[in-house]
Amino acid sequence: ARFGAVMCCCGPCAMYRRTALTMLLDQYETQMFRGKRSDFGEDRHLTILMLKAGFRTEYVPTAIAATVVPNKLRPYLRQQLRWARSTFRDTLLAMNLLPGLDRFLTLDVIGQNLGPLLLALSVLTGLAQFALTGTVPWWTCLMIASMTMIRCSVAAVRARQFRFIGFSLHTFINIFFLLPLKAYALCTLSNSDWLS
Helix, strand or coil: CCCCECCCCCHHHCCCCHHHHHHHHHHHHCCEECCEECCCCHHHHHHHHHHHCCCCECCCCCCCCCCCCCCCHHHHHHHHHHHHHHHHHHHHHHCCCHHHHCHHHHHHHHHHHHHHHHHHHHHHHHHHHHHHHCCCCHHHHHHHHHHHHHHHHHHHHHHCCHHHHHHHHHHHHHHHHHHHHHHHHHHCCCCCCCCC
C-alpha cells in the first residue's frame, strides 16, 4: 500500500472505479494462460491489469466483508492449490511491471515466491540428513523456527496485535501440506480446474 501497488485486491473486499474497470473489461474477461482460458485467480489478475494500466491499488484497513471460507482440510487445500497456481501465473505476468513500481516491491514479490522454495529445500536437506545419518537436523529445525518467529513477531508488532505470533503454529501445516501442494501447483500451472 505504501507504493500504491497492493498486488492482490481480494475479491470480497475489492472496489474499483467504474471507468477503470470498463477500460480493462475485455482483457479481464478473456484471461488466458498458455493458450487456454483461465477463470480463477480473477482478483489477482484484475489487480495486475489495474497496475499495468497505471492505476494505484490501495489497502483500506477498515474494510469489512462477508465471505465463505473452507472449514475442512480438503476444501482448504483445494483453495490453496487454486491460489498457488494463480499466484505463480500472475507473478509471471507482473514481473516486467514490478521494477517500474518499486525495487523493494520487486524484492518482496520475488521473496514471496522464492521463500517457499528455500523452505522446501531446507526441509528436504533435513530429511536427507535424518535418512542418511539417523541424526536430527537441529540446525535446520532451529533456523525454520527462528525465521517463523521473526516473521510472526514483525507482523505482530507492525499490526499491534500480538495474536499474530500464533501464526507460527501454521508452520506445520505449511511444511507438511502447503509446500508439497505449491510444488504440485508449479508443475500443473496449465490446469484451470476450479476444484470446488
